[in-house]
Amino acid sequence: MSTSTDTPISEPKRWDLEPESEYRFELDPGTSLAIKLVEGQAEVFGFELAEAKVYLFGSECKAAVYTWKGCAIQVTGVPSTEYVSNETPMRIYANLHIALEQMRVRALRQVRGSPVPSQEANARSDPPRVLVVGPEHSGKTTICKILTNYAVRAGQGWTPFLVNVDPGEGGWAAPGTVSVAPVKGPIPTASSANPLGTAATNAPMSLASNTLLPLAYWYGHPQTKRNPLLMDRMTRNLGENMNDRFELDPEGRASGLIVDTPSSYASGPSANDHRHKLINACIDAFKINVIVVVGHEKLNVEMQRSYGANLMVVKIPKSGGVVELDSSYRDRVTNYQLHAYFYGQVIKPPAGITNGSLGGESLTDLVLSPSSTVINFNDIIIYRIGSDAMAPSDALPVGARRTVSEMQPVVVDPASPGSRLLNAVLALLSPQASDESERYDEEVLDLTLVGFLIITNIDITTKKMTVLAPNRGSFTGRTAVVGSFEWQEQ
Amino acid sequence: MSHVYPQSIYGQPSYGVPVPGFSAQRATPASYQQHYFQPPPPPQPQQQAAPPQPLFHSDPNSFRRDFTSRLSNLTINSRVHIQDLSMMAQDHPHFSSIVAQSLDHHIRQVPPWMKLPGFYLLDAISKNVFEPYASVFSRIVTSLFMDAYFQVDSSTRNKMEEMLLTWRTAGPEHSPLFGPETQDRLQTSVWGDQSFATKNQVLSELQFTLGQMERALQANPRDRTPEGHIHVLNQLRRLVERGVSQPELRQILEQLRTLARSALPPPVVRPPPPTPRPVAAPYYNQHPPFPPQAHAPPPRPYSHPPPLSFNSIPQAVDVAPPQAPVPALLPSNLESLMASLVKSGVLSVPGTSTPTAQGTSTPEVAPPLALSEREDPSAVKDMNTREYRNFILSEPIALTTSDITRARPRIVELLYERQTSQCKQCGIRFADTKLGKKRLEDHLDMHFRQNSKVDQGRGHSRSWFTSLENWIHDASINEKGKGPAHSLSLTSTKVDNAKREEELRAQFVVIPPGAEAQSVSCPICKETLQSEFLEDEEEWVWRNAVKKDDKIYHATCHAEATTSTSSIAARLRTEKQQGSRSATPEVYPMTGIQSTTLRSTPPPSLLRKSGSRSPPQLISPGSKVAGVKRKVDHHDSDPLEDGTGTPPFKKLALSSTPIPSS
C-alpha cells in the first residue's frame, strides 16, 4: 500500500459465498488466477476443491466456483470479469444426476442379480446413456462434466464413459476427433485447453482424470458439416467399440455414458440437413435412452416429437454463467489445446503465488518435452480424406462427377507443391492390418488415433521433413492423416 | 480432513516405529550426559556405514568448511548423516551461529524436495542439544520454515506441519522449542490467525494426537489405554468433520492442547516407566539393525523424536485449568473430553440418539473394548451398495422435465455428508465406513507412490493413445497414474491382465432366494460356482460370476471366451476362413442381401448379434461374428439418403436390438 513494487502483486481478495451461489470469472489471454478455498465446501463444475490448496486457472479459462453449503474463497489475480450469482441451475442439474443415479443402481442391481422389491418390479434397468444437445453457448460441455463428476463422486465406483462427438472441442487431447474416455475420478477445470480432463502422459499425476485413456478417431475438421459421412462412420465405429468393451465388462456398462455434441446438432435448417442423421447415428451407436436438451424450447419440442416415443427427453435450463464466445476465441483455444498436447500446460501463476496447482497437479509435472525428428518423405504415408484433396465442386465442369468420393483416402506427396503439409496437424493412426489380405481401401477411416504429429519443415531437395512428435516413440512405416487444423507457434 | 497416514503405507515414515525392548538394550555413554536435555544418542549401529568421525575444530573457518561440506551431502533423509551432523554441532556449541548460517543457506538453496532433511537436522540439533542452538535457530526458523513451506509439495508440507506440532512442547518444561512467540508466528503462518481456529487446523492437531496414540499403541501393545483414546479421538474427528461452529472449534483446540500438555511426562522427575520407554527414546537407533540385503541398503530415514510419551501418562496430574468455559476435564481422559463437550452443548451430535454422550457418564471405568460396543451405529453412515441403492431409489425424482425442475435434491447429503473423509491433497471424499477407510488408504498410498516418483524421471511427455485392443480390454496401465509406455505395440499387457483378472474375480451375482442350496456350475468349465456371504451387499453371492442370458458363468471364463473371439488372433483366423475377398459382389448368407459394392471392402459387421453374444462362441464360416469390430461399412449409395440415416446393413443389425426406451 505505502510501498510500490516493480511487479504489481494483487492483494488476495476474499469472497464469502452463500449456500447455492457461485463466484464466476473470466480470464483475458496471458493472465492467470489463483483460488484457495478458505472455509466450507466448494466445487468447480462438479470438481470439489480441497481446503487450503491453491488452484490456478489460465488460458482464458471461464469458470465458476459453486458452493452447496456456503464457503469462503481467496482469489489472487485480476480476472477480466468476476461476480457472484445466486441464480444457478445447479439444483436442477443435481436432480438430473440423481435421476441418472437411479438408472445406474438399477442397472447394477440387474447385473448382479440382486433382489428387486415389488414396487420396483416394473422399473427398467438400462444404465443411463445420455445425449446432451443444445445450441451454441448453452454450456453443454460443462453440464456433461458436472454430471460425470457427480457420478464419480458418488463413492460407488462408477466409471462413466464420456463421449465427445464435437470435433470443434478439444476434449482430452486436441480438436478434430470423435472420441470416448472412461472417467475414474473427478475432472478438474483449469484451462480452456483441457475441458474434459487430460490424456495420459508419463508424468506422475495425482488425479485419475489427468491420465485419461481415450479411444479416438481423427475426423480432422472443426465443423461437422464438412464431411457428415465421415462423422457418421466414426460415430458408429466408436459405438461398436464401446459395445465390445461393455460386453466384456457388464459392471462397467452400468455406469452409463454421457455424450457431448456440437451445437450444429441443435440448430440450422431442419429438413434436408445432416444434423438429424448425425443425431440418429449417435442414438444408434451409443444406444441412447435419454436426451437432455439444454435451454432451448424449440429444440426440446423437436426432440420430443422425433424421439419422445422411444426415449426420454428432458429439458434443463442453461446457466447464466455461460459466456458467448467469438470465433477468434475458438481459434485461440484450438491453439492452446494443440500446444498443451505437445508441451503440456505452461501457466504463469499470478504474482505472489508460488504454491499453486493446475487441475490438481504441480506445475512442474505438467510441462512436457516433445521430440523433433527429421525423417524421410517415405518414412510415413500421409493421406487426406476425400474431395478436400481435389478441386472444389464448383470448379468441376458442369455435369462432371467427382472422381474421388468424400470417403476416399488420397495419398499426399510431401514433395508436391500443393501438399499444404507444412505446419499441418497430422493424426498418426494405429497400424494397418499386418495381413495384406485384410486390407481394404478405406481402412484408414477405421483406424484409431494414437497421437498427433506436426510437420515443421519440408526439404524437397533432400526429401526430408522435420516432424514434431509428442514423445520419442518411433513412428516410421506408419500411416497418418492430415485434416484442416494448422499449427501456430505461440 | 487430515490424512490418516498409517505407518504401513509410508514405508519410511518420518516417525519411526520404535521396537519394544530394543531401546532398553542400549547403553548410554555417561560422558555426554550433561550436555543433553534429552538422553544422548547411543553409539551408532555397526551395520551402517557411518561417515568419518568428525574432528574437533578449533578454527571457525575449518569448522565451517567441514560442516558445510558434510551438510551438502544431506540430500536425502538419512539418519546416519543427520546423526553425524548433529554430533558435530553438539561438539562445537561455540560455533552455533556458523551452524545456523550454514543450515539456513543449505535449506534455502536446495530444491524443494531436498529441504525436508535439512529441517530434520535442525529439529534434531534443537531437541537433543537444545542450547545454545534453540535460541540461535529461533532467530532464523520462522522465515526459513515458511519460505520452504510454500515451496514444497503437499506431502512434505504435511510432514513439516507434524514437525511444527512437536516443537510446541519440545522445550524445557514442555515449553515451545523455539519460544512461544516463534511457535505462535509459525502456527499463524501455517494455519492462519490463531484466535480463529480453522477446521483444518483442528483436524491437523487431532490427527497429530491420533498418530501419537497409534504409535504408543504399537510401541506397547499391552497397554490398552491408547486404544480407547484413539477411539474417542476418532469420534471427535468425525464430529468436527461434519462441521461445528467457530467457538466450538476454538474450544476443542484448547482442550486438545491442554490435554497434550498434561499428557506429557512430568518434566523434572520422570517416573520410572513400567516398561521400556521406546517412544521417549531419542531418534537415534529407534530402528532394528538392517536385515541382510543383497543390494546396498537404502539409507535409514531420520525419525525425529515425538515429544509425547503416552505410555507414561500419569493417571492423575494437576494441570492448569483449561481456559475455555467448559467443564474442567481430567485431561488424561480423552473420553471425558468428548463426553463433556457433548454434554455441555459445545458439540452437538447430529442425529437423535447420542449414546456416545449418555453412555460416558462414568467413562473412567469403561474399558476401551466397551467403547466400540457403545458406538452409535447411526453415527457411522454406511454407504454400502444396498443402502446407497435404497437411498437413491427413495428420492422422488422421475426423469421428466417437471420432476427435475421441482424436486429439492438431497445432493448435499450424497456428496458431502455421507462421505466425510476427504483427501486433503486432491479433495476426493470417502465414506466413513470400513470400506471407505480402506479406499482412502489405497488412495493415499497412490498419492504417496506418485509423490515419490516425482523427481525420478525428468522430461515428461505425452503418451500415445492406447490401442483399440487394449482399450476394449481395459488394459489400462494407467490406473495408478503412470502413463502407458511410449510403445505402439499391442503386447506387453501382462501386468494389466493380472489386474483385470483380479477385477473379474471380484465380480459377483446375488444368489436368488431359495437357490442357496443349489449347486450351480459354470457352463464353460463345468465347475461349481463358489458361494459366499457378502457383507457389503448383505447377500449370499456367487463370486467370480457374471450373469448372461439367464446363465451364470465364471466371470473369468466368460471374459476369456468373449475375449478369444474378439482378439486379433481370432480375427485373423476368421478372416482366413473367409478366404480372400474379391472385387466381385458378395452374398451374405444370413441376410440374403447382395452387396452392390465394387470396392474391395470387408463385409460389414452387421452380423454380430448385439446383446446376445454368449460364450463360448462358435465361429462358423460365412458368418463374421466377432471379427470386424471397427469397420462399419457403407454402401456406395449414401447411407444418409436413407430415411433414418442408418446404413442399411447396420440397420438390419440394429433391428434385432431396438432402441432401448425406458
Ligand SMILES: [Zn+2]
Ligand atoms: Zn487424494
Ligand SMILES: [Zn+2]
Ligand atoms: Zn468357469
